[in-house]
Amino acid sequence: DTEVTQTPKHLVMGMTNKKSLKCEQHMGHRAMYWYKQKAKKPPELMFVYSYEKLSINESVPSRFSPECPNSSLLNLHLHALQPEDSALYLCASSQQAGGFNEQFFGPGTRLTVL
Amino acid sequence: QKEVEQNSGPLSVPEGAIASLNCTYSDRGSQSFFWYRQYSGKSPELIMFIYSNGDKEDGRFTAQLNKASQYVSLLIRDSQPSDSATYLCAVEYTGTASKLTFGTGTRLQVTL
Numbered sequence: 001d002t003e004v005t006q007t008p009k010h011l012v013m014g015m016t017n018k019k020s021l022k023c024e025q026h027m028g029h030r031a032m033y034w035y036k037q038k039a040k041k042p043p044e045l046m047f048v049y050s051y052e053k054l055s056i057n058e059s060v061p062s063r064f065s066p067e068c069p070n071s072s073l074l075n076l077h078l079h080a081l082q083p084e085d086s087a088l089y090l091c092a093s094s095q096q097a098g099g100f101n102e103q104f105f106g107p108g109t110r111l112t113v114l
Numbered sequence: 115q116k117e118v119e120q121n122s123g124p125l126s127v128p129e130g131a132i133a134s135l136n137c138t139y140s141d142r143g144s145q146s147f148f149w150y151r152q153y154s155g156k157s158p159e160l161i162m163f164i165y166s167n168g169d170k171e172d173g174r175f176t177a178q179l180n181k182a183s184q185y186v187s188l189l190i191r192d193s194q195p196s197d198s199a200t201y202l203c204a205v206e207y208t209g210t211a212s213k214l215t216f217g218t219g220t221r222l223q224v225t226l
Contacts, residue, residue, distance in 0.1 A: 041218070042202055042217065042218055042219060043158065043202075043214075043216055045213055045214065048213065056213060088157070090158070099145055099146060099206060100145065100146050100165055100206075101146075102148065102163050103148070103160070103214060104160060105150075105157040105158050105159070105160075107156070107157050108156075108157045
């Protein structure tokens, strides 16, 4: 299994809603990432987890809350989002964190905040 | 500010020709270089990575790295219409624990 899976594919939510994005990999990778990508822009790193511990938070607003329950699973909890948070949210994984490790992306969740 | 620069394109090449995509980066302390292909509305797909100076070939793709010139390129031989996509260059800088810095991407159009 060489895939990173993400659910849901699409999500529409209001500004007062709470929702979660889910990412799963079964490649034995020990580093997992959340990226945000706006239209016609490159992906922007949000969070890095290494061995289930948060190692990088790129000054992301607290309305985004990541969680890594185990080495295969990564969640992103969303609360009180703004319309400008509408974007493609990408999960990625790599064998390790810290150099010379290729990152593989999941298909993404397209989020629309109304 | 660590930067990765790419020409946004579009780069238009005829079918069967060689497409040459270029990327420059600002920090000599970089260690890993990646090329991702992204179709419209889809997620980035890793197509090549290179860590050492020189050329690395994989099928129709060749990545070239010149650390002295801070330059990495991707050659696509025998370009096909299915190669039409945005190509993202990504650089991992030393000491940033797998943080990839992406260029803005070059849009490639392969014409019939």
